[in-house]
Amino acid sequence: MDSLLATYILNAIFAAIPAVGFAMVFNVPRNALVYCAIGGAIGYTTRFVLMDLNIPIELATFLASTLVGVIALYWSRKYIVPRPVYTIASIIPLLPGTYAFTAIINLLQMNAQGVSPELITLFIDNGLKAVIILSGIGFGLAIPSLVFMRYNRPII
Numbered sequence: 001m002d003s004l005l006a007t008y009i010l011n012a013i014f015a016a017i018p019a020v021g022f023a024m025v026f027n028v029p030r031n032a033l034v035y036c037a038i039g040g041a042i043g044y045t046t047r048f049v050l051m052d053l054n055i056p057i058e059l060a061t062f063l064a065s066t067l068v069g070v071i072a073l074y075w076s077r078k079y080i081v082p083r084p085v086y087t088i089a090s091i092i093p094l095l096p097g098t099y100a101f102t103a104i105i106n107l108l109q110m111n112a113q114g115v116s117p118e119l120i121t122l123f124i125d126n127g128l129k130a131v132i133i134l135s136g137i138g139f140g141l142a143i144p145s146l147v148f149m150r151y152n153r154p155i156i
Contacts, residue, residue, distance in 0.1 A: 008045055015044030015093040023089035032085050035075055039090025043068040047094060058132045061094050065140030068094075073144050087141055096133040103127035 019040025023033050043064045050060035072086035103126035110119045 008048065011048050012041035012045045016041040018092050019089045022092045026088060028085055028089060029081070032079075032081060035079075035086055036089040039068050039071060039075075039086050040093045042071065043090055044093040058129070058136055061096075061133050062136030062140045065091055065094060065137045066143055069141045069144035070148075073148055083145065091137055091141065094133075094137055096130040099126045099130040099133065103130060 016037035020033050020037045023036040028036060046067050047057070047060045047064040050063060051057055055063075068090050069083075069087060072083050072090065075081070075086050076083040103123055106119050106123035106126065110116070110123065113119075
């Protein structure tokens with residue numbers, strides 16, 4: 001149990017680092033960097049915990065990005081900062097870089113070695129997994145604003 005908790009804490013710390021790095025690249029205000037780090041750590045740790053509970057990575061990423069969207073919506077209202085300031089940097093640790101990279105490598109191998117059923121299967125599997133994860137991130141970030149901000153807009 002202690003090693004599992006240590007793994008979660010270590011993953012949260014290592015997920016906060018790229019979130020802060022990309023926040024600095026996107027010129028996020030200095031006082032919002034801590035919240036970007038917390039959002040990245042919460043999102044990645046949520047996905048990691050859900051995957052430990054045998055939930056597929058696609059659904060786990062969707063749920064984690066929804067949680068990040070809800071938290072960022074709260075922070076944006078509390079500190080009167082646009083929501084993308086928090087969400088864009090916080091979602092970076094959830095991007096499916098390995099799956100997209102593997103799909104491109106399989107595509108290049110098909111070009112160099114010739115087409116084989118194994119390479120086609122690997123390319124489609126990794127490519128679709130990357131696309132589904134990216135779609136889950138997009139929908140997960142959009143759902144909180146659709147649900148919670150609908151009633152704040154004027155009717156006319």
